[in-house]
Amino acid sequence: MSTEIVKDIICPQCGESQKYRLFSSINAKDNPDLKQSVLDETLFDWRCQRCNYFAAMAYPFVYVDNRARYVICAAPGGSGSAVESTEQMQGYVKRRVKNLAELKEKILIFDSGLNDVAVELVKNALCTIIRRSYDNARLHAYFSKVEGEKMDFAIFLPRQPEPVYHSTRIEVYNQSQEVLRTLDYVEPENFITVDARLAKKIIEEYQST
Numbered sequence: 048m049s050t051e052i053v054k055d056i057i058c059p060q061c062g063e064s065q066k067y068r069l070f071s072s073i074n075a076k077d078n079p080d081l082k083q084s085v086l087d088e089t090l091f092d093w094r095c096q097r098c099n100y101f102a103a104m105a106y107p108f109v110y111v112d113n114r115a116r117y118v119i120c121a122a123p124g125g126s127g128s129a130v131e132s133t134e135q136m137q138g139y140v141k142r143r144v145k146n147l148a149e150l151k152e153k154i155l156i157f158d159s160g161l162n163d164v165a166v167e168l169v170k171n172a173l174c175t176i177i178r179r180s181y182d183n184a185r186l187h188a189y190f191s192k193v194e195g196e197k198m199d200f201a202i203f204l205p206r207q208p209e210p211v212y213h214s215t216r217i218e219v220y221n222q223s224q225e226v227l228r229t230l231d232y233v234e235p236e237n238f239i240t241v242d243a244r245l246a247k248k249i250i251e252e253y254q255s256t
């Protein structure tokens with residue numbers, strides 16, 4: 048079940064008091080509409096019914112998928128207290144993310160049946176290759192989808208709102224899984240952040256073996 052909280056908020060533009068529904072937890076199966084708003088990155092959106100003022104709220108919540116067995120703690124800007132792993136979450140993949148874009152990516156990865164640690168290794172390899180063609184800019188890659196033998200990524204460049212798309216062979220993903228096997232990588236029981244930093248650490252460890 049999803050847990051809903053209704054709050055009164057005052058529109059900063061017109062002063063009208065209104066109800067705002069926020070969620071401390073979202074269950075993928077029970078609330079497909081909420082899942083969709085995460086995938087659309089509109090979950091935090093709020094619009095004043097009186098003056099049409101728009102604001103993007105941000106609050107911490109937990110996203111749970113019991114079927115695919117994963118739970119993700121979304122803590123915008125590092126807000127919210129650390130989520131403790133409970134007995135019900137045993138055996139679940141547990142992640143921490145900072146925003147809806149990162150949460151969306153995790154959902155797309157896990158719903159495709161992929162391992163996000165291996166996907167981060169693929170992203171690292173891909174960014175290393177393509178960075179040169181973008182003047183060594185700081186790139187942010189997000190998993191998009193798997194299609195046939197290809198894995199697609201949305202690449203965000205500095206100051207560009209629209210991403211460019213790059214794909215890599217699924218073979219690179221299989222090799223990344225092999226790297227994790229070689230290192231005896233074990234999924235921890237607590238909430239962890241799986242991002243480019245972790246990928247870098249794993250690659251360094253792999254290269255020193």
Ligand SMILES: [Zn+2]
Nearest residue numbers: 058061095098
């Ligand atoms: Zn208003």
